[in-house]
Amino acid sequence: MLCYNGLGDLMKYHELLQTAKSLLNEQPSTLSLLSNATAFINDMIPDLNWVGFYLYDGESLQVGPFQGHVACSTIPLGKGVCGEAAIKNKTIVIPDVLVHTNHIACDTNSRSEVVVPLYLAHKLYGVLDMDSPSFNRFNDTLVRFLEEFAEIIIKQLTNHTL
Numbered sequence: 598m599l600c601y602n603g604l605g606d607l608m609k610y611h612e613l614l615q616t617a618k619s620l621l622n623e624q625p626s627t628l629s630l631l632s633n634a635t636a637f638i639n640d641m642i643p644d645l646n647w648v649g650f651y652l653y654d655g656e657s658l659q660v661g662p663f664q665g666h667v668a669c670s671t672i673p674l675g676k677g678v679c680g681e682a683a684i685k686n687k688t689i690v691i692p693d694v695l696v697h698t699n700h701i702a703c704d705t706n707s708r709s710e711v712v713v714p715l716y717l718a719h720k721l722y723g724v725l726d727m728d729s730p731s732f733n734r735f736n737d738t739l740v741r742f743l744e745e746f747a748e749i750i751i752k753q754l755t756n757h758t759l
């Protein structure tokens with residue numbers, strides 16, 4: 598049976614990816630690329646309270662461009678959802694952060710979270726982290742969209758040197 602909401606979401610996400618490709622292709626620097634990427638997600642995806650990057654400096658993750666309240670500056674590898682996604686090189690979806698022990702509570706409004714790792718040429722670059730005030734905000738379709746969005750960023754990053 599067709600799920601029309603699901604189909605509507607798929608079409609919306611497909612269009613958003615096309616727009617994101619154009620927008621991110623026009624960014625003159627890594628900083629503008631990452632900054633506008635967070636603004637785009639914040640504008641286009643409802644019900645988020647934080648979206649941003651943590652960037653790997655060779656030792657730990659450091660907060661990068663983001664939209665939302667003040668956040669933790671440094672996250673050790675393996676710590677929190679960000680640190681876990683970074684070392685596992687795997688998207689991690691947390692439907693309820695209140696029952697996930699390896700979660701760093703930067704914003705007490707957060708209820709669910711998704712973290713997509715960014716690897717460039719098999720090397721950890723950082724993570725894209727999104728929080729929502731709603732329980733179980735990140736369904737499979739949205740997660741797939743965010744992973745494809747992250748792939749566009751990775752492709753653009755390979756064209757930038759900073």
Ligand code: SME
Pocket residue numbers: 647668669672676677678679680699700701702703704707710726728
């Ligand atoms: N909750 C994250 C920390 C970053 S904030 O959400 C902005 C984590 O557990 O890694």
